[in-house]
Amino acid sequence: MHVRRLELTDVRSYAHAAIDLEPGASVLIGQNGVGKTNLVEAMGYVATLASHRVSNDAPLVRMNAQTAVIRCAIVHEGRELLVELEIVPGKANRARLGRSPVRRARDVLGALRLVLFAPEDLSLVRGDPEQRRRFLDDLLVARQPRFAGVRADYDRVLKQRNALLRSAYLARKVAGQKRDLSTLEAWDQHLADFGAQLLQARLSLVEQLAPHLEDSYQRVSAGEGKAVMEYKATTTPGTILEVLAQVRDEEIARGTTLAGPHRDDLLLRLGELPVKGYASHGESWSYALAMRLASYTLLRSEGIEPVLVLDDVFAELDTGRRERLAELVRDAAQVLITCAVEADVPESLRGARYLVTPGEVRRD
Amino acid sequence: MYEGPIQDLIDEFGRLPGIGPKSAQRLAFHVLAADATDVKRLALALTRAKEEVRFCTSCFNVAEAELCRICRDPRRRDDALCVVEEPKDVVAIERTGEFRGRYHVLGGAINPLEGIGPDQLKVRELMSRLSSGSINELILATDPNTEGEATATYLALMVKPMGITVTRLASGLPVGGDLEYADEITLGRAFEGRRKL
Ligand SMILES: Nc1ncnc2c1ncn2[C@@H]1O[C@H](COP(=O)(O)OP(=O)(O)O)[C@@H](O)[C@H]1O
Ligand SMILES: [Mg+2]
Ligand SMILES: [Zn+2]
Numbered sequence: 001m002h003v004r005r006l007e008l009t010d011v012r013s014y015a016h017a018a019i020d021l022e023p024g025a026s027v028l029i030g031q032n033g034v035g036k037t038n039l040v041e042a043m044g045y046v047a048t049l050a051s052h053r054v055s056n057d058a059p060l061v062r063m064n065a066q067t068a069v070i071r072c073a074i075v076h077e078g079r080e081l082l083v084e085l086e087i088v089p090g091k092a093n094r095a096r097l098g099r100s101p102v103r104r105a106r107d108v109l110g111a112l113r114l115v116l117f118a119p120e121d122l123s124l125v126r127g128d129p130e131q132r133r134r135f136l137d138d139l140l141v142a143r144q145p146r147f148a149g150v151r152a153d154y155d156r157v158l159k160q161r162n163a164l165l166r167s168a169y170l171a172r173k174v175a176g177q178k179r180d181l182s183t184l185e186a187w188d189q190h191l192a193d194f195g196a197q198l199l200q201a202r203l204s205l206v207e208q209l210a211p212h213l214e215d216s217y218q219r220v221s222a223g224e225g226k227a228v229m230e231y232k233a234t235t236t237p238g239t240i241l242e243v244l245a246q247v248r249d250e251e252i253a254r255g256t257t258l259a260g261p262h263r264d265d266l267l268l269r270l271g272e273l274p275v276k277g278y279a280s281h282g283e284s285w286s287y288a289l290a291m292r293l294a295s296y297t298l299l300r301s302e303g304i305e306p307v308l309v310l311d312d313v314f315a316e317l318d319t320g321r322r323e324r325l326a327e328l329v330r331d332a333a334q335v336l337i338t339c340a341v342e343a344d345v346p347e348s349l350r351g352a353r354y355l356v357t358p359g360e361v362r363r364d
Numbered sequence: 365m366y367e368g369p370i371q372d373l374i375d376e377f378g379r380l381p382g383i384g385p386k387s388a389q390r391l392a393f394h395v396l397a398a399d400a401t402d403v404k405r406l407a408l409a410l411t412r413a414k415e416e417v418r419f420c421t422s423c424f425n426v427a428e429a430e431l432c433r434i435c436r437d438p439r440r441r442d443d444a445l446c447v448v449e450e451p452k453d454v455v456a457i458e459r460t461g462e463f464r465g466r467y468h469v470l471g472g473a474i475n476p477l478e479g480i481g482p483d484q485l486k487v488r489e490l491m492s493r494l495s496s497g498s499i500n501e502l503i504l505a506t507d508p509n510t511e512g513e514a515t516a517t518y519l520a521l522m523v524k525p526m527g528i529t530v531t532r533l534a535s536g537l538p539v540g541g542d543l544e545y546a547d548e549i550t551l552g553r554a555f556e557g558r559r560k561l
Contacts, residue, residue, distance in 0.1 A: 102547065109548065145547075145548035145552055146549050146555075149550075149552075149553055157514070160514065183474050183514070183518050185521055186474070186514045186515075186518035187514055190517065
């Protein structure tokens, strides 16, 4: 799969920009702050319907503009598909697929499979569990788009269940009343149903990803140590109802759902030590990169040939690691590399060159 | 901002569901430009609907009399009851011509985020209808979304001890559509939820 053309209107720093791309390696060159990440962020948005940098959409829309439009032409197995997204902050996005509108923007998921590594990914290993859960779920969706639906349903049930628990908590606190919780059992069943699907999928994903992580880390790491990932669950897929029953009193006392995939974490270790809190900056950065590379190799091993984006990666690596990374991604269907200094990118990856200047990008 | 009555009218239209500020303005100026008799007829329809439309005391569908047309109809079966969220769902199911039993309109779905629980819906009334003993099958036709599904599960749990058969509408791929046009999520989930024939 490759992106043949990306067109942006009022996205980030771009009033209007279009870039025609080719399969294989391409390098986007420009000083810091000219808008390289803005370009690849837009591509990532087409793939996941979220930015890798911000959790709300407002910053994606160019200053003083109302809506942002991303158009992306994707070539897959010889056929071209056009995805158009209109981002309207605070409202549902509008989307078109091959020029016809879709019911929900979510329906475009699966059209572009993309793995993006960016310096912000350091928060994968250093940030809170939410970031690691999202890492897993995004990868699930890239493999099987139906998980976007499962995840959305789980989140909605969770929100409703929390609202019910909170109202029970408030009723007890304010009026000393017992609030009607007769509907809790119904919410429990749905939470357990969607939760089990999500959890089962995450568990098998981690199992398949782990060997790729170990391998990728070895290629790009400076230091020693074996990269290990382990899913830390609050329940097993079959015991969600049971665990909920055990924590029910505490849930009512605290007014929130205390067990389920939304409370799980992905433990990341280097040898025996956790990465978070122990690893050096360099190790953490290599670890985050290895997680993305592992995702990439896993998708490829399943016959999905995703687009790979490496944002500002090479400047951080020494020559040996640059070459080893280049070797890993050389035969990618499409790899887009951003950098400030072209010399940092190994010769073997210097395909088409694009020069990025503020508000503009052009083929060299 | 306009002055006086026209702005009042725009504001009133704007309060209606699905009407944004631009549509509200268009509707208001449409009313201004219309014949006085047309406007009177509209105003009368609005006030009459509010004053004269009642809710059926048995099923809570909209009605012109104490009981709605369906509850009054002696040809309808008494042993099957179909639960829906809103009166418009009754109309939708009636259009299929598939169902000859009676209805029960809940008036919404369980939605804790909006403070709606069984007490805000016609659940107690449903239970008392079911306890009459003449109903063998309860069909749960609440919406196929998070709140509708939870409502169906809740009712199923409540009704289970009564020995009444409880059924739920099948959901999944829209019938009449081509498989290749179903989006990845819908088709993926339908595939996952496949059943044995
Ligand atoms: N919504 C926006 N409207 C206008 N400019 C923006 C917006 N968001 C970011 N920018 C500008 O984009 C630039 C950052 O671009 P970025 O792609 O991160 O740079 P780099 O080339 O270093 O990756 C900054 O100058 C920032 O001011
Ligand atoms: Mg950047
Ligand atoms: Zn009636």
